[in-house]
Amino acid sequence: MxxxxxxxxxxxxxxxxxxxxxxxxxxxxxxxxxxxxxxxxxxxxxxxxxxxxxxxxxxxxxxxxxxxxxxxxxxxxxxxxxAAPAIDASVNTLRALRRAGVPVFALSNFGIETFEIGRDNYPFLEEFDRRYISGHMGVIKPDPQIYRMVEEDCGLSPENLLFTDDRADNIEAARARGWKVHLFEGSDGWADRLMSEGLIAREALV
Missing domain, CATH: 1.10.150 (DNA polymerase; domain 1)
Known part of the structure; x- marks a missing residue:
């Protein structure tokens, strides 16, 4: 898919x-x-x-x-x-996806007030097409409800979503809902996954 x-x-x-x-x-x-x-x-x-x-x-x-x-x-x-510093290579990957016309969402365990602090210090947090922030949703990963809420809001089928997270429990909860997943262990591996899926080209990361 x-x-x-x-x-x-x-x-x-x-x-x-x-x-x-x-x-x-x-x-x-x-x-x-x-x-x-x-x-x-x-x-x-x-x-x-x-x-x-x-x-x-x-x-x-x-x-x-x-x-x-x-x-x-x-x-x-x-x-x-x-909450520092930014992982610049991952930010670059986010921007490469956007330049390629791929919708990019955030799904993060983050407080209401702490996310505002984050936005003030990291302008790239404004660059997502959709943001799913747990403090506003009232539920945190890996509760299955938070993934269901994302699906209902964005209107996309689980198999059409690719999600990366550094925690295996969060990844497994998404996988159980049918999402494509990638356990984040470094920006290079994540970029390789995105290239293997045909979402970005290597030259887009330069």
Whole structure:
């Protein structure tokens, strides 16, 4: 079946998302390990990605963990330092698809407020034909509902969608719905997949 749209995850596909690396740099690896062991920070982030208010969630968790309140608050105050840098080769691939006339969508676990911060810092986040942001949808990957919502909104059959994500569980959930998928392990491999599908030519990436 012909691919009629390419769908990008954002974190670790178009923008590096490495909170542990940020905290290693700021508070040191040993203290960071203790911090992440003490608090379910990724669970906190999932709440934001489901649409809860970003500053309110972080403030609540900081207040509940006074021994770590300063470090928790950094998740809000220095969020953009964790979501950095852009993965330039992937951005180039996105733009090559658009130049080739291929519709390009985003499907990402992202909070309402954090996505606005991202847009302010990464203008290419405005370049998608359609954006499916979990905070606005009220559901996160890999819940099958989020993929169903994408299908219903874009009107395309699952087999006509090609989706890349860096997490295997998100990929498998999409595959179960009949989407074509690519586990993102680097920009070169993703570009090779797109070329093998006849969506872009190598010279388009130069």
């Amino acid at each position: 012909k691919i009629e749209a390419v769908i990008f995850d954002i974190g670790n596909v178009l923008i590096e998302w490495q909170p542990e690396r940020f905290y290693d740099r700021v508070i040191g690896p040993e203290r960071r390990t203790a911090f992440f062991d003490a608090i379910d920070l990724h669970g906190m982030n999932d709440r934001v990605d489901r649409g809860e208010n970003f500053p309110a969630v972080v403030a609540e968790v900081a207040a509940a963990n006074p021994d770590w309140s300063e470090e928790v608050q950094m998740w809000h105050d220095r969020w953009i330092d964790m």
